[in-house]
Amino acid sequence: MGTVPPPDPVLLRLVRGAGLTAKTRSRLEEAVPGEFFGYPDGLTIRDRHALTYDRLRRAGLAAPPAPELLDDPPALCALLERAAMADPGLFHVMLLHYTLALGPILLFGSEQEGLRAARDSLESMESFGALLMTEVGRSNSHLAPRTLARYDAATREFVLTTPDDEAVKFPTNTAHPDIPKIGAVYATVEHGGRERGVFVFAVPVRGPGGAVPAGVEIVPAPDTTGLMVDYAAVRLSGLRVPYEAWLRDGATIGPDGQFHDPLGDPAARLTRSMSIGPPVWRAVISMSAAITRSAAGILHAHAADRVTLGRLAPLRPLTDYRNVREAVLESLASAYALTVVAAHVKQPRDGAGQAGGPATAWAPWSAVDRDLALLKAATTMEAQETVSRCRVLSGAPGFAATDRLNGYRGLAHAYMNAGGDNELILFDTARAMADLDRYEPPVVAGAVPDGGDLSSPRVWVHLARDCELRLQRRLAGRVAAARADGRDGFEAWNDNLSLAVRTATACADRTMLEILAAACEPEPGSEPASAAGAAGTLRPLLGLHALGWLERRAGVLLDEGVAEPGLLERVWERRGALCDELAGDAAALAAAFELPSEVTAPTAFVGQG
Structure with missing residues (x-):
């Protein structure tokens, strides 16, 4: 090399x-x-x-x-x-x-x-945290947990109960018999004959040495290799916890038994209790970028200086074949694109989430922070596609010699459901878009800028905005027509869920491409030379990623009339030229990931016997 x-x-x-x-x-x-x-x-x-x-x-x-x-x-x-x-x-x-x-x-x-x-106990790592939120028997259980918390004034305790098997908490990381765990239990507080909203309780579900307290039953799940954690289902049967285990966030039950919640509304309390989402989504977006960098680095290490014995050109470098060259470079570009998005979401956001988000129908997440939840969905989908491609193109070593790429793929797949199910996030985003609920359609003015040059960030953003606007109008029109025909909310939406996914995905695409386009611009106040250098370094990489977006979305862009026939030919031509320009930089691009040597170490068996 x-x-x-x-x-x-x-x-x-x-x-x-x-x-x-x-x-x-x-x-x-x-x-x-x-x-x-x-x-x-x-x-x-x-x-x-x-x-x-x-x-x-x-x-x-x-x-x-x-x-x-x-x-x-x-x-x-x-x-x-x-x-x-x-x-x-x-x-x-x-x-x-x-x-x-x-x-x-x-x-x-x-x-x-x-x-x-x-x-x-948690800060000192004497105990480890567990989440008891979702319930095994009903979908969308975040919206209405059936696990109940009833206050016992005589003992100043709450009694937590899962009323039946459908309300059992799963998945939880509580199976290992020797590991102490403190669970964040999401339960519906019932007091005075009324449901008062969903709150969180801090509950030791395994004490020192892993002992299970009275009122807790833990049923380990079968072993799995998709994402290797000690999964278990947890049933609560009259578990008594002190009043102070209630993370009440300003709510109280007074000596006279009166319940008071400053939010005043169970729906608002649910959104507030789920407001732990943003740190999770930032972390998942960052994780998506990290495992994509690792996967792209592994693929590059696998392909670099590797020769093929194919009869078309024996001993020709593998990356001379355009399919491999473009796959390696596109994976590197995807990793950099996700890293730009991750850098964006880590920065402070003035007022973000403080005013709440749109109303939700399928899950509470968009009400907490629509944009972060949507970016979580978009980046995990991008990561799983890129990691899966890297796994396949790394051949047998990528599958059998190490579990690293399989592990990354399992992680990306897991977080398409974990941290908020991606499809439910898309559904709620689409609902907000159709109803103009804290959503403003993008403004699309004039013709495609820069002569339609696919290398231009302004072109990517224009096409994405135009596609989103057209889909939003079509979805809103269909839902409104269904309602005008007398159909209820379920019927109006049930016939349009596929269109809803396309519409919300277009919103996610536009949001990501705006972030990437901004990264191609010089930073305000920077020196002209350094600003041009920064923009020049990122622009071809993010441009290659944008070409991949155009290829994946070509069907929708053509169907909506955003692009004209011949789009794919233009994309392929520009991608080939751009990959030829970047081919000599692949090693340096991979090196900038600064991956630990353990990630990209070559597989070797000689002398290990």
């Missing part, structure tokens, strides 16, 4: 993350060291899970304190990115621990002294 030129400083800054000092990056790398990038052979499933939690404990003690991380999105995301690259299972339990167990305590119960023991 020839000498690799030094990585471009613009790309290095992007991958390393703005606002992270070298000292912080070093500390996060020490929290997830090289030895975490794999498991010893011969472990049982239970032993592997135990090792994952041991690594989580070590990472948590080596990283900055949890409250600091939760108050610093770039740092928390950087830690979780490295965990995802090392081990998808570690990423998952780390995300649950920080954002979905500790996060609610700090957000909803920071003033409650009675939570100090649970908080200290």
Whole structure:
């Protein structure tokens, strides 16, 4: 292999993350060291899970304190990115621990002294966080958990109960018999004969040594390899927890038994209780970028300097074949595009989420933060497509010699449902678009700019906006016509769910492409030379990603009249030329990912016997 030129400083800054000092990056790398990038052979499933939690404990003690991380999105995301690259299972339990167990305590119960023991146990890694939110027997269970919490004034306790098998909490990471767990339990508070809304309770579901308290039954799920975590179902049977386990967020039950919630409305309380979403979505978007960088780096390492014995051209470099060259470069471009989006969502957003989002019908997520939820859906879909392609093009070694690409693929697939189901997010986004519920259609003025040059970011954005606008109008028209015909809400939407997905996907595409187009522009106040260099470095990479978007969406663009016949031929011609321009830079582009050597180490068996 020839000498690799030094990585471009613009790309290095992007991958390393703005606002992270070298000292912080070093500390996060020490929290997830090289030895975490794999498991010893011969472990049982239970032993592997135990090792994952041991690594989580070590990472948590080596990283900055949890409250600091939760108050610093770039740092928390950087830690979780490295965990995802090392081990998808570690990423998952780390995300649950920080954002979905500790996060609610700090957000909803920071003033409650009675939570100090649970908080200290989680922050010290004496116990690990678990999430008990979804219920196994009914879809969309986030909207109306049937697990009930009833207040017992005589003992000043809440009694938590899952009324039947359909209300059992699953999936949860509570199966390992020796690992102490504190669960964030989502339950509907019932008081005075009325449902008062969905709240969170901090509940030890496994105590020291893993002991299960009275009132908790844990049923381990069968072993799985998709995303290796100690899954289990949890049934609560009259579990008594103290009043202070209620993360009440300003709500109270007074000595006279009167219930008071400052929000005043169970629907608003549900949205508030689900407002733990944004830290999760930022982390999942960042994870999607990280595993895509790793997968693209693995594919590049596999293809670089590899020759083929095909009879068409024996001993010809594999990347001389356009299908491989373009796949490698498109994977690198996809990784950079997702990294730009991740960098965007980590930055402070003035007023984001404070005013709430649109009303929802399928899941609560869009009401919390429509754009973040939508970007979570878009980036996980992009990641799973790119990671899957890298796995296939890495051949047998990518499948059989290591579980890394399989693990990344499993993680991406898992988070198309976890953290908010992607399709439900798209449905609710489309509903808001059709009803103009806190949604403004994009403005599309004039003809396609820059002569329709597919290399122009203004062209990508124009086409995306035009497509979104046309789909939004068509969807709104269809739903309105159905309602005018006397059909109820279900019937009006049920016949238009496929169009709803296309419409919301167009909104996600436009949102992402606007972020990418902005990254191609010089930063305000920057020196002209450095600004031009930054834009020049990113523009061809993001342009290659945009060409991939045009190819994937060609059918919709043509069907909606946004593009004319011949689009694909133009895309393929421009992609071939751009890949030829970038081919010599592939090694430097991969090097700028600064992947740990454990990720891209070549497979070797000689001498290992």
